[in-house]
Amino acid sequence: MLLAAVLVVATCGILYELVVGTLASYLLGNSALHFSLTIGGFMTAMGLGSWAARAVRGDALVWFVGVELAVGLLGGMSAAVLYAAFTYTPFVHLAMGAVILGIGALVGLEIPLVTRLLGGPGRISASELKDTVAGVLAVDYLGALVASLAFPFVLLPVLGVVRTAFVTGFVNLVVVVFCLRAFRRELGQRRRALWAATALVALPLAAGAVGADKLASVFEAKLYRDPVVYAEQSTYQRIVLTASGGDLRLYLDGGLQFSTKDEHRYHEALVHPPMALAQRRERVLVLGGGDGLAVREILGWPEVRSVTLVDLDPAVTRLARAHAALREANEGALEDPRVEIIHDDAGAFLARPGDPYDVVIVDLPDPNHESLAKLYSRPFYERLRGRLGVGGTVAVQSTSPTFAREAYWSIVATAEAAGLHPEPYHLYVPSFGDWGFFVGSTHAVRPGRYRLPPAVAPRVMTPAAFRTARFFDGDASRIPVEVSTLDDPAVLRYYQQGWARWE
Numbered sequence: 001m002l003l004a005a006v007l008v009v010a011t012c013g014i015l016y017e018l019v020v021g022t023l024a025s026y027l028l029g030n031s032a033l034h035f036s037l038t039i040g041g042f043m044t045a046m047g048l049g050s051w052a053a054r055a056v057r058g059d060a061l062v063w064f065v066g067v068e069l070a071v072g073l074l075g076g077m078s079a080a081v082l083y084a085a086f087t088y089t090p091f092v093h094l095a096m097g098a099v100i101l102g103i104g105a106l107v108g109l110e111i112p113l114v115t116r117l118l119g120g121p122g123r124i125s126a127s128e129l130k131d132t133v134a135g136v137l138a139v140d141y142l143g144a145l146v147a148s149l150a151f152p153f154v155l156l157p158v159l160g161v162v163r164t165a166f167v168t169g170f171v172n173l174v175v176v177v178f179c180l181r182a183f184r185r186e187l188g189q190r191r192r193a194l195w196a197a198t199a200l201v202a203l204p205l206a207a208g209a210v211g212a213d214k215l216a217s218v219f220e221a222k223l224y225r226d227p228v229v230y231a232e233q234s235t236y237q238r239i240v241l242t243a244s245g246g247d248l249r250l251y252l253d254g255g256l257q258f259s260t261k262d263e264h265r266y267h268e269a270l271v272h273p274p275m276a277l278a279q280r281r282e283r284v285l286v287l288g289g290g291d292g293l294a295v296r297e298i299l300g301w302p303e304v305r306s307v308t309l310v311d312l313d314p315a316v317t318r319l320a321r322a323h324a325a326l327r328e329a330n331e332g333a334l335e336d337p338r339v340e341i342i343h344d345d346a347g348a349f350l351a352r353p354g355d356p357y358d359v360v361i362v363d364l365p366d367p368n369h370e371s372l373a374k375l376y377s378r379p380f381y382e383r384l385r386g387r388l389g390v391g392g393t394v395a396v397q398s399t400s401p402t403f404a405r406e407a408y409w410s411i412v413a414t415a416e417a418a419g420l421h422p423e424p425y426h427l428y429v430p431s432f433g434d435w436g437f438f439v440g441s442t443h444a445v446r447p448g449r450y451r452l453p454p455a456v457a458p459r460v461m462t463p464a465a466f467r468t469a470r471f472f473d474g475d476a477s478r479i480p481v482e483v484s485t486l487d488d489p490a491v492l493r494y495y496q497q498g499w500a501r502w503e
Contacts, residue, residue: 006140022161023082028093046105072169075168077166080219111137166205169201217231229241243325248326272458273439301453301455302453350384360387361395368496373492377491379485404495414484
């Protein structure tokens, strides 16, 4: 039975690690950095906890129960503590370090204490102890597997990060209850005090688990300038809609995706140049853009017969079809019979054989972490080039040439190295600032051929506006930069350095 308890506590320990790493990445960005700090900090603290177990004197069972109470309380409160520190104080990194070290040290105490319990008088012989230790470690590692599968596929999308932490704390208390019942004789009169302590720890965990949504919404409301009208934790990201005075805004993992006050400027700039410069416009592919706003612009072109929208997260496309205000903004584009929605990774979709497209629109989030940086790499653009039909064109949103100058020109240089013949251009979008794009093809595009049919009447991206958009001021003009690859994602480095200068 103690081995079963080891499996449970090991699972809880990894879950706390995942909670902290996920929340730190969401709140602070740079997932590689913060997951590295989280993992390294936890492992170091666990080592310190194991080392400190040598100094433990007295009843190992009482110590084990006390450790489980402490780790359940601290781990259960961890997400709320980090949220509060980020929202109300400038000390979120300090809070993160304290949580990591505290939980890690307590988790590090668990295995030595369990080993001491198993090797206690009347339990196993000294000759059996080595096999028992091996079993404890095996079960401990199995718990890591359970946690790593349960967190992204079940706990995070179903419970959210805050409630997951509180529920995990309760699971630690289940182990405590098991110990109090299974070892009632060994504990004797001390059981009463331990039951009372368990009840005291259970109260805040229960309150937090029940009120997790309200608690998260209170913290989240402080992160956005407008009231939050919708929030969801999907398998892939945190989805938030805010609204105020007719301005609907979508945020994914805290990053602004659009404002209905000016999204037409962005989406007209993204869609109309490649549509106007393509030889044909019958088959269109959209990578990303699950909000349906780019699709809305595409469907305005009378030649369009089919649009394939590839977006990783079904929660985004579902929201775009179901939320009244968002559906109004995209004009019901995702319900159009010409639109096919595929939920897949853009890179994986391009890697599979398929028919060519006349126009490809790449409306992906900025390359602010590794999983997105691969979608701005040379291999990605080479695959993209392979899916263009004769005379086909592609347009890519490419971050800001002003705020992230090196990243923007790295994207252009990478597309160039992949044989896409990019033509860079940019436009001012009030919600974002100066924003960059490129339109490319397997041959050199001819910007002078930018013409619009009578049915397409953009508010911004007219032929005259496109001519102006192709000129860059001196501090945003092209500079020598590296090509971004899978092995060396230069665009990620440039992006982080560029935006850091403006923080």
